[in-house]
Amino acid sequence: MRGLKKKRRIQIIVVAFVALAISTALIGYAMRDGINFFRSPSQIAAEPPTEREVFRMGGLVEEGSLRRGEGKTISFSVTDGGATIPVTFTGVLPDLFGEGEGMIGTGRYVNGVFEASEILAKHDETYMPKEVVDALKEQGVYQEPDAKDSRS
Known part of the structure; x- marks a missing residue:
């Protein structure tokens, strides 16, 4: 009787471990496309990602670079x-x-061009995403919003 209880307990532990391993693998598989890493333009230039990788890129839209193409295509x-x-x-x-x-x-970085599938812009005159602020501070070009306003 004791041997049977011990055997049953071991079987339950093994089944629970296998179920945990399978559920962890399924969660990882489901999240593989849901995680988008943030990169600054300097990081992309230093280490270009693969063409299949979807990620987020942020920074400042360069002055004089906005061009509207045919239809809804913008560069x-x-x-x-x-x-x-x-x-x-x-x-x-x-x-x-x-x-x-x-x-x-x-979006994706294909042949030296970031092909965006979604664009997010700031929502008021002082807001800038934390990742963009950090990247700009790293390059030494970030100015506090008050300093920007005092020049005008």
Whole structure:
């Protein structure tokens, strides 16, 4: 009787371990496309990602780089002060999108051009995403919003 209880307990532990391993593998498989890493233009220039990798890139829209193409295709450049990456986007840009403003785009880096599938722009005159601020500070080009306003 004792041997049977011990054997049953070991079987339950093994089944629980196998179920835990399978559920962990399924969660990892489901999340493989859901995690988008943030990269600054300088990081992309230093270590270009693969063409299949989807990630987020952010920085400032370079002055004078915004060009509207045929249809809804728009091209512009994004910079963090250390490097500049050309971007193409097909779709409708957010209302607050503009040159010299902060943005984050989700997409792929193909043949030296970031092909964005989604563009996010700041939502007021002082907001800039934390990742963009950090990248700009790293390059030494970030200015506090008050310093920017005092020049005008």
